[in-house]
Amino acid sequence: MTSRISTIDVSCPICGQTQSNAQRVVLTQDYAYQTCSNTFTYLRCNGCGVTYLANQPTESSLGIIYPNSYTAHATNQGLLALIRRLNFQKKFFVARRFLCQRNRPLRVLDFGCGNGEMVRAIAELPGKLVLSSVGYDNSDSVTRSTVESRNSFLISNHLDDVLALGPFDLVFLNQVIEHLPHPIQTLSKIRSSMSPGGVIAIETPSLSGLEFKVRSSTFWGGWHAPRHFLIFDPATIGQLLSKVGFSVVKLSYIPSPYMWSQTLTAGRRHKLWKRAISITNIFFLVLITFVDLVCIKLRVKTSNMRVIAVNSEC
Numbered sequence: 379m380t381s382r383i384s385t386i387d388v389s390c391p392i393c394g395q396t397q398s399n400a401q402r403v404v405l406t407q408d409y410a411y412q413t414c415s416n417t418f419t420y421l422r423c424n425g426c427g428v429t430y431l432a433n434q435p436t437e438s439s440l441g442i443i444y445p446n447s448y449t450a451h452a453t454n455q456g457l458l459a460l461i462r463r464l465n466f467q468k469k470f471f472v473a474r475r476f477l478c479q480r481n482r483p484l485r486v487l488d489f490g491c492g493n494g495e496m497v498r499a500i501a502e503l504p505g506k507l508v509l510s511s512v513g514y515d516n517s518d519s520v521t522r523s524t525v526e527s528r529n530s531f532l533i534s535n536h537l538d539d540v541l542a543l544g545p546f547d548l549v550f551l552n553q554v555i556e557h558l559p560h561p562i563q564t565l566s567k568i569r570s571s572m573s574p575g576g577v578i579a580i581e582t583p584s585l586s587g588l589e590f591k592v593r594s595s596t597f598w599g600g601w602h603a604p605r606h607f608l609i610f611d612p613a614t615i616g617q618l619l620s621k622v623g624f625s626v627v628k629l630s631y632i633p634s635p636y637m638w639s640q641t642l643t644a645g646r647r648h649k650l651w652k653r654a655i656s657i658t659n660i661f662f663l664v665l666i667t668f669v670d671l672v673c674i675k676l677r678v679k680t681s682n683m684r685v686i687a688v689n690s691e692c
Contacts, residue, residue, distance in 0.1 A: 587681025599640025
């Protein structure tokens with residue numbers, strides 16, 4: 379059995395209300411990586427409504443909860459790699475539609491880029507769509523093996539150096555904001571490096587999907603305890619972005635195969651089941667994506683929100 383990690387009780391990271399002004403939502407554990415034996419508590423703040431991890435890992439515990447095996451689910455070859463690359467490029471075009479000025483090459487930042495898949499995918503776009511594609515990730519174990527510099531892209535774990543390459547027209551935070559202990563400060567710093575009218579696109583879990591109802595909420599993959607510090611809904615993510623200075627222009631729900639995989643495998647030890655319900659299994663990936671797309675078509679929410687906001691008016 380894995381040992382316990384050190385944690386610290388925190389107030390609401392968004393509005394600062396104490397835990398006494400919050401309601402318990404769930405008790406859960408690290409089912410995804412089993413790095414520790416702690417039980418983690420998620421509270422819903424009565425002040426701003428956001429759901430947050432009450433007993434957060436201390437900084438000394440981060441190396442434990444983010445083990446060397448914690449990497450982006452990526453592959454460099456085959457059909458799955460092609461699907462992922464096309465999906466990343468689609469994200470670029472979805473966000474680009476909300477820019478006021480699109481008649482020049484764009485500067486793009488992927489904040490929390492992992493191994494840099496999206497950075498590379500955007501850099502490979504044809505023509506003169508992209509002037510620079512930049513990625514930032516604070517994980518040394520990931521970025522040291524992927525730091526590269528060419529004419530069109532750069533991946534680094536030095537935030538100030540990355541932000542100095544702005545102003546950025548498009549910024550992406552894909553499954554990142556829920557990991558941030560201080561989201562207001564981080565978003566403010568990002569906004570200061572963006573061009574007027576720049577667009578930020580955020581994807582993050584939401585307590586709304588079918589898989590949350592399929593199994594006990596304790597096993598919902600979106601908790602991803604203890605790595606997810608915050609769980610938003612449309613109202614709370616909108617409040618956060620507005621507080622920093624962004625204006626939300628579109629909120630939608632998108633497929634969430636990773637959360638389906640984590641939800642269906644949580645607490646189960648059978649290796650064959652885990653291999654079958656893995657997003658590296660292309661048959662499962664296609665099936666569960668189809669299920670989510672049908673849900674979206676029928677206006678049934680998924681557990682994955684995409685929020686697009688503008689830095690300021692053009």
